[in-house]
């Protein structure tokens with residue numbers, strides 16, 4: 001049984017500052033972290049491995065420093081780690097990324113299941129799982145919790161919209177792990193020290209992945225951010241409840257926001 | 263010169279910080295109020311190796327050395343001084359004495375379960391009539407066949423009520439004094455060591471401190487730690503590393519005070535603007551930050567000296583002296599900046615204020631640290647001074 005977990009490095013969205021005037025994101029103070037949802041995907045995979053045995057392999061696409069999320073995953077208990085990294089990925093959109101990840105998964109080989117986070121905390125695109133399932137022609141189970149593997153099948157509770165549905169599929173399958181599925185473990189201190197000292201990450205570039213020029217060409221172009229304008233401070237009403245209600249009604253009528261007769 | 267931490271140390275810090283924020287910080291207030299060690303926190307720390315951070319992996323440790331151990335204490339010092347104390351006494355003096363002077367067999371039998379956190383350690387030196395003057399201990403160890411019989415009592419022993427393995431210092435030959443007549447032992451609670459009075463304390467109330475009573479406690483001769491008669495050296499050597507890492511814990515407290523002060527000064531308004539705009543507040547914060555940086559440099563350089571195998575007695579004394587003063591001063595300033603909120607039990611500064619005071623007293627009072635530092639300084643110019 002081999003599970004591959006896709007993990008992504010991103011700037012901590014909690015530490016990104018929005019600059020309205022320059023219509024840009026200021027990331028200077030932001031730290032690079034592992035997408036929190038991917039931590040849950042990894043935790044779920046480790047949990048499955050503990051139940052049925054096998055191997056958990058982690059895979060990322062990113063700059064060389066993205067090895068950090070893979071080393072942390074190894075510290076948490078993953079068995080092997082691969083990084084797809086290439087200058088030619090610098091403009092990669094979701095399509096290019098999916099092509100690269102799919103190629104890496106084929107190259108890893110003998111993969112029974114692919115786990116991803118429900119979405120990435122920065123872009124919140126949430127499309128990588130579906131794209132990969134389509135490319136690999138595997139079935140796709142979104143937002144899954146309580147994942148189980150039994151004789152060639154994978155099952156779990158899928159949390160979409162307001163209901164949870166129990167789903168079952170034959171393997172191989174692609175799963176995105178529900179963003180509240182579990183609480184990721186702390187790695188052991190010695191595992192952290194060893195993972196970062198040993199640095200066992202295998203790096204593949206686009207050639208290692210046999211990617212064609214077509215697969216490397218992004219279909220979407222990033223042209224900048226369009227951020228919501230700053231909100232102006234509202235008007236504060238004072239006085240008794242009755243006075244404030246009268247004032248409010250007058251204001252709304254003044255702006256023609258209340259129906260009826262004035 | 264390179265002042266950066268290796269990557270694995272930065273990541274180890276990330277682990278400890280996340281553990282501190284998610285597990286230790288939320289439990290700190292209740293432990294203080296209940297005046298009890300939160301054993302669930304200690305067990306969770308043990309599960310990820312935090313009870314054996316400096317020791318080699320072959321002894322069940324994390325293998326993060328003195329630097330990693332200082333990182334642990336600094337991060338714990340930020341969130342809960344009680345937890346730093348419990349773990350510090352366990353690793354830094356309890357298990358450390360066995361790591362420094364234990365035989366291979368003793369390390370296998372005692373250090374491994376201590377480092378894995380399966381057992382809790384303590385270090386018993388102080389007696390009712392031997393505090394700063396540790397050489398005048400009275401607990402006696404008399405040879406009896408293949409064992410020693412210990413009689414006497416130890417007081418103010420951190421982890422006393424909880425510890426399974428206790429390093430004890432006792433007099434084996436009253437005619438020889440501290441150098442030659444005092445021996446260190448590895449005791450086990452189950453040998454019959456009794457827990458006496460449990461102290462009610464001003465601070466670090468989430469740690470346990472007690473009396474330990476020895477009445478004909480039989481300790482096998484194979485549990486003598488280091489050479490017979492030279493236990494004082496083992497114990498003093500152990501306290502050297504303890505002082506460094508206590509310095510690291512105080513660094514955490516001092517930094518936390520600074521962080522709280524800045525956060526509050528940004529938002530608290532008085533006379534129409536945030537108090538951050540008042541020069542007297544700025545000056546306090548600037549002093550806090552400068553002292554934190556000085557302490558950080560001293561602590562991590564001393565950790566580096568330990569790892570290089572250099573002598574560090576003087577520097578360890580400085581870490582403890584400067585650290586305890588810096589933490590107390592910074593928390594005092596933070597409390598001032600927070601005004602009534604600093605004095606309220608609803609906010610952690612009040613607890614930090616009570617917790618910080620102990621660092622000026624235990625592991626050798628600050629007066630004793632000055633004696634240690636001065637005697638090293640005079641030794642360097644050929645003069646020998648005694649306390």
Ligand SMILES: Cc1cc2nc3c(=O)[nH]c(=O)nc-3n(C[C@H](O)[C@H](O)[C@H](O)COP(=O)(O)OP(=O)(O)OC[C@H]3O[C@@H](n4cnc5c(N)ncnc54)[C@H](O)[C@@H]3O)c2cc1C
Nearest residue numbers: 385386387388393394418419420471624625626627629649
């Ligand atoms: C919470 C807590 C936990 C502790 N944990 C442990 C532990 O785990 N293991 C352990 O063995 N002990 C422990 N201790 C004991 C601690 O190390 C001693 O309290 C400390 O060494 C001081 O001893 P004392 O209290 O007897 O003070 P004393 O030695 O009586 O000192 C009283 C005062 O006289 C000063 N003084 C003494 N001698 C001199 C001198 N030569 N020159 C100048 N001034 C001097 C001291 O600095 C102090 O101000 C703990 C104590 C506390 C409070």
